[in-house]
Amino acid sequence: MKPRTTIRDVARKAGVSVGTVSRVVNGHPSVTEAKKRAVLQVIAELGFRPDAAAQSLRRGTNRTLGVVIPDLRNPFFAELMQHIELRAKERGYSVLFASSDEQADSEAELIANLARRKVEGVVLVPSNRAERIANPDGVRLVVVDRRIAGHPFVAADHRAGARMAAEYLVSLGHRRIACLSGPENSFVARERLAGFMDVMAPRLAEAGLDPASCIISAPFDYEGGREAAKALLADDGPRPTAVFACSDQQAIGVLRTAFDRRITVPDRLSVVGFDDILISDLVAPRLTTAAQPLAAIANCATDLLIGGEPLDAAASHIFPCAMVLRETCAPPL
Template structure:
């Protein structure tokens, strides 16, 4: 592999001149610049990214830590982050926290050791002090989707409260009154916020939310199966189950089918976080869609601003209800989520 000395020899200039050309320094003649660039192309020279990062104190690399790479929502979010970062000349290193705080902290430490320029994180919970320490240490940080209250950094997130109100109104119009929720962990902002939004929306229609109609989940499919099994065993089961996450909704669907029941004939089903699979399930699942692509792009823009020394405002984008047939809605109301954001 050709080195910088080979380029200098081929171009008939000094190593320092090659370095100035590669770093777009203005004090190089047009002739010398042309000869260096021609030599770079003919030799197939690739600058040493590690050496350059030591000189410039920049790696042109972001870290992204997401709670669960198997969750289609976070997979889509990571894709949008990577595309937006690449368009700005950055690479992205992704860490999968597996919904565990200690794994999240492992990835954060590793990324900081790699001298990343900035960090995007959807925290697994609000208990880890490492992220607050990283901010105090000067690491550019932006929270995306989830956040840690009290850590003073920009947050890029979606607000689902209006969509949840729309959902409860839709279920009311279909005649449903007994509605249960499978909640995410209350240690996460999204877990607690979605339950609060559900309670508020139900209260707006004068509908009770008995304790038996609140199932505790962990944003994994198995917890959706378990919570739905508990609902179905009640003397008066709910008419609709609202899963506060897409994987828990799929688990709920499994639990319903395992008992020989059908959606929506025997029980309705709704999910927070729309995913591509929901248009292919039988029946297609009504859901609340977050603008995943827009969230990823906004998070990258915010992080670049922090890196450049500015203080961007937090960004909140609205989620929206997508009505399909999983709650007894008549045919013809299907929609397809806008996965491009």
């Protein structure tokens, strides 16, 4: 049986110290690019694989990241978890997932449990009710999607994305545009509603209309969109010619209600969502939406945790959204 290649074998062949090889393996920035390339080439030639158990003992961790999300049933968070896991694997890490079930009280307990498992850091999507994060163990923490003061924050620009969606509907000629907002206690919902109102408030004031007349608050899920659309699309008054839903799930619920009421999309109703979850490209008609760069957000949050630099609010990153034009929008008849 061929003896296992050791770190000393790599150091000897590369002509460097064992410490240099260790720093290369652990991604330490102090190694020059030339030495790094030489060491990595020898590692590939010899088929060297670091002893993960030994590394964990030295570091006091196990090359594992934690991820806490508020709702396992939400496809947006499922896709976020997938992207985080893919990035973590690229960096040689595994991932532990947990759900707070939108309960702010359970987040601290979940973070503490992950700390006991020696994770190197936690990506947290806070619950809608969370105003602060209890982190007595000082775990490295990156907040995603929903801002919490004092912590590094990685997210899409929710307000600018919603503004873009409203401007697109206006550019098509729509004037009666309704907004299906999210829960009132949600940071994301407030930001997206603010973006919508950036565009619509001057137009509503000019027409002498109350902004509240075109806004309905509902849960971010399919059923929330479906039920809210029943009021928006009622027969007892002028209906909107377009709806901006603050999540794709809501938008798909609107499409279902429109179908049930024989309101054709996009001929008699245009619909725009927000997020660009995978199912948005599978429904019929295919949903136009303001897309979050989910892979970029997940990669950034993961890299921040692994990077080793101090984590504070200054490490925040905001990514632009982009309109994905599909089949649910057209000029009003």
